[in-house]
Structure formats: C-alpha cells, structure tokens
Amino acid sequence: MRQLLAAFVTQRGGTRFHNANLTDANFQKAELKSTDLRQANLTHTCWFQAQKLNLALVETTYLEKLVVQELVTTRLGQDKNFDGLLLRGLNLCNANLTDASFIGADLSEANLQDANLSLAKLVQTQLDGTDFTGATLTGAYIEDWNITTDTKFDGVRCEYVYMRLPTKENPDPLRKPDNRQEVFADGDFGDFIKPIFDTLDLYHSQGVDPRAIAISFKQLADNHPDAGLEIVAIEKRSQNNFLLRAKTVITADKSQLSAEYFELYNKLKALPKEDLIFLLAQQDGQIQSLEVAFKTVNQGLIAVSETPKRVVNNYLEQAQIAGGLVNADTVTAGQIGGNITNYNPEQKQNLAQAAADIQQLLNQLSQSYPTATTSEKMSVVAKAVDEIESDPTLKARVIGALKAGGTEAFKELIDNPLVNILLASIEGWQEAE
16 A cells, blocks of 8 residues: 555655654655645655655654754765754655754654664654664664664664763763673663663752752643652763753653752742742751752762761762652652742842851951961851850841851852851850840
8 A cells, every 4th residue: 555655646746744743654666746745744755866855845843944954855964963943754765864963852752663773863853652673773873862662672783872962072972881891682671771761850050059949840840640750860960061860650740840840940040049948947957858869969069068067078970869759658758839929028038148247257357367267267156156145236137147058048049168166156156145
C-alpha cells in the first residue's frame, strides 16, 4: 500500500492530502510538485529521494523549512546545524547525522533507527518517544538531553559518550566510561542511561537563589504528593548554571512539574530579600538544611554567610549529592501564599535598618582596627558591643530585629565576616529584655 501511494502521487501530481493522517506513509521517489500536505500528520512519513518537495504545499508542517526538506529527502545531515528546530516525528531511518548539531531541537517521536549519530550534539534535545533502535551514538554529546521511558535504545551501538559539550580547555569533557581505555560493551549503554529516565531535571542559570530553590521545591512536593519527588542530585554545572535533579514516579508529568516549579521559583526570586529571608525563617530545620546544601554546591555563584555549625568545609565544585539528601515527603513547611503578607511591614523595616546599622558599624571598626587573628577579631567585636550598648536606641532596634526575624534572618542581611562572632556575643540580650 505504501509503495502504491508513492506511485499514485508520481503519476497524478498535485494530489490533495490536506489534514490527512500520513503516519508511516511512504513517498519515496515520489514527485510532489503542487501536492497539498498542509496540516497533515506526517509522523514517520518517508520522504527519501522524493522529488520537487520544495514545490509542495507544506504550511503548518515540519517541511516548511528547506533545511528539513533536504534532510528528510537525502538523509544526509552530517556536520549540519539543526539547533532549535522542530523535528518532531521525522523519519530519519539510516540517516547519516555524524557531527550534526541538534542543540535545543525537538526530535521527539522521530524514527532514528540505524541512524549514525556519532559525535552528534544532542544537548538539551527533546527525545520523548524517539526511536534509537540500532542507532550509533559513539562520541555523542548528551548534556541535559531530555529522554523518557518511551525513548527506545534497543540495540544501540555506543562505545562512549560525553556528558558535556567540548571546550578548548577540555575537548572531551566527562567521557563515559571514565576510563579512556574502556568502552561500553553491547547492551551496556542502555543500562548506563536508564537511571535518568525517571528524574525531573531543573536547570537554573544566572542569579541562582538557594532560598527560592529550597522553598519552591518543597512547595512543589507538597502540591504533588503522588509524584514521589525526591532529590537525588545537586550539581554545579558551570559558573552560571546549576542543576537540581529529583526522582519521580514514572507516570509523573515532568513538563507540568517543571513549569510549576519555575513559576514558583521566579515569583519567590522576585521578592525583596527581606521577605524571602522572613519566609525561609519560618521553615523547619530540614528545609533550611536543604538551602544550605544548595549554597554549598553552588559556591562561587553567590556570596553567603553561615553560622559555624552549618558551614560545610569541603568545596564541592561539580559535585553530586545523591542517595536521598532529603525526602520531600517528610519535610513539612507552611504554604507560600499568605505567609509573606502576614509579616508586619514595620518589623521588616526595623530588621533591615538594624542590619544596615550593624553592618556599617562593623565595617567602620574593621577599617580602623586589624582583624587578622582571632583575638583581633574578638577585640573588634567587643568594641562593637560597647558601641551598641552605649546607644539605647540602636540596642533596642537590634533586640527587636532579633525577636522579629530570628538570628538567621538578621545575619543574612549583614555582609561582614565578624557577624557570627557578634551575634554569639549578644546571644543573651533577648532573654535579658
């Protein structure tokens, strides 16, 4: 039937397939001048060696772009750039896609059976339901590709892959297997890639805020208890990129979860710093520990201060924290909506003003006196305590700020290395009042 269809089009020309279902149809070697393919379902349709496809009516289909027409009719895509293109449902069986770039492209439901994708860039490529059966993936770059349980890897030929794009400094980053003398045995690649089928990957870039991340993820888990959200990895990808990877149940709608998470995250990130600190201060110890974990892995992207008991001394650049860092189902926290507006605006203003006064005082004293040694730091802090106690208004403001927002919230607003020693020195002031 498929061969007859191609022959029919060749003989008649200008055939109307408007809005037709042409899934798996075969137009190999057909002449398609004036053929109406508008709004047709072209999933897995074979266009190999079709003629005059550029003269067909192809609006609202993936054939609108000439580069796609050339790809499906010749199946020669080596060294070519298809970044960001909508290639969903293409039939590229046996295609030569060596060194091709599909960064950010959508190849979901595409037929890539027996295609050669050696050294192809499949970075952030959408691959839901894509059929790689018998394909060659040796040397492919698979950074942040979006595969699902419906992506097929049966019989894939792959000796090694790269988990990152190459750079001048590192032309073959994060090769797998790690030992460059080893390669995947038959069937090993499928076993290697399987564990990330059931994860939700949340990528952050530019101005990462660990507070907003921690609260947003917890709220997402609260909103979707059936999704089984559980963090399995926290990773710093580059100077401005950060990954939170969470395990989900197979049936979870990852697209919906991702969209909702970033809606929450962006709203929280847009809040004034004081509001976000107040909100985080109301969470329990587990979610605050999660915030610290994000800060630790994300070192170098933001400047933060921590109390001694919460500092993690190991620098974990590009590290992953796996094995149940926190089980979202067991963490409890209040709803985001409402908590922010319940705070007294005067309390927040007093907290900010007190923190600004203390930072100015510590900065002035640090410039006037040495702080190289522990004893010198303690001496400067002692002078700061004397200054505060000699000013009843300032002392009252500090005590009020500590009562309203807590030590952690107050400390977050002060960017000075002496703040921890100072707060330890005035720890008893709240009880004395």
